[in-house]
Amino acid sequence: MYKVKFYRGDYIERQRQANSDNCVAYVEQHFNSYTGTDDYSVVVTGSNASPTSKNWGRWYAAAVAREFNSHVGGDNGIKVGGYDGRGDGNLRYTKMPAILLEPLFASNPHQAELIRSESGQERLARILCESIQRFFQDGGTIGFSVGHKYKTSNPSDRGVPLVGGGLEADFAEKVLIKAKEMLEAIDAPVEERQLRVMKGGELLWSGTVDADSDVRWDPVRGVLQIEA
Numbered sequence: 001m002y003k004v005k006f007y008r009g010d011y012i013e014r015q016r017q018a019n020s021d022n023c024v025a026y027v028e029q030h031f032n033s034y035t036g037t038d039d040y041s042v043v044v045t046g047s048n049a050s051p052t053s054k055n056w057g058r059w060y061a062a063a064v065a066r067e068f069n070s071h072v073g074g075d076n077g078i079k080v081g082g083y084d085g086r087g088d089g090n091l092r093y094t095k096m097p098a099i100l101l102e103p104l105f106a107s108n109p110h111q112a113e114l115i116r117s118e119s120g121q122e123r124l125a126r127i128l129c130e131s132i133q134r135f136f137q138d139g140g141t142i143g144f145s146v147g148h149k150y151k152t153s154n155p156s157d158r159g160v161p162l163v164g165g166g167l168e169a170d171f172a173e174k175v176l177i178k179a180k181e182m183l184e185a186i187d188a189p190v191e192e193r194q195l196r197v198m199k200g201g202e203l204l205w206s207g208t209v210d211a212d213s214d215v216r217w218d219p220v221r222g223v224l225q226i227e228a
């Protein structure tokens with residue numbers, strides 16, 4: 001039900017191709033960089049972003065913050081129009097909802113380790129995949145863009161260096177390749193309310209509950225209580 005296409009070339013060219021392919025959603029993956037202690041999760045949207053782009057971006061940024069015990073940056077997780085306009089041109093030519101992901105900091109030693117690790121990449125890919133399932137339930141073609149890499153105007157750009165080694169764009173690409181595999185393996189929409197028990201990236205249990213059920217975690221007794 002999902003088909004993922006990677007777009008290359010200059011950013012405006014990628015967006016035009018996604019438009020002509022009638023993509024239902026468009027994602028560009030980056031990692032952030034500033035000081036060694038910055039650790040927030042943020043999503044850039046175009047200055048002309050639709051409510052769907054904004055809600056999708058906020059959902060993703062908040063999910064990443066919960067997964068990695070960080071917090072959200074920007075305006076409740078999003079930065080409309082980018083940082084002083086930076087990032088806007090990567091998105092605003094799309095005709096479909098589009099977001100630019102800055103989930104973790106390459107300049108933060110702890111987060112750089114997560115970015116380099118296979119399990120960190122899988123956890124990011126899973127959150128992206130879940131966000132697409134939630135916001136684009138009917139499936140369709142999803143456009144992916146690896147930030148910095150494959151630009152015609154600057155073929156050697158790989159983004160910022162990670163503390164401890166490696167370059168932003170190479171890890172961004174690994175996350176998107178994993179997300180493509182996960183998305184294309186989905187054969188049916190999630191129509192019920194799903195609960196899952198995860199250990200890192202590993203699924204231990206999943207089940208469905210009534211949409212009206214109250215679900216409470218009791219940390220003292222260690223019981224997940226589902227009130228029907």
Ligand SMILES: [Zn+2]
Nearest residue numbers: 030031147159
């Ligand atoms: Zn970047």
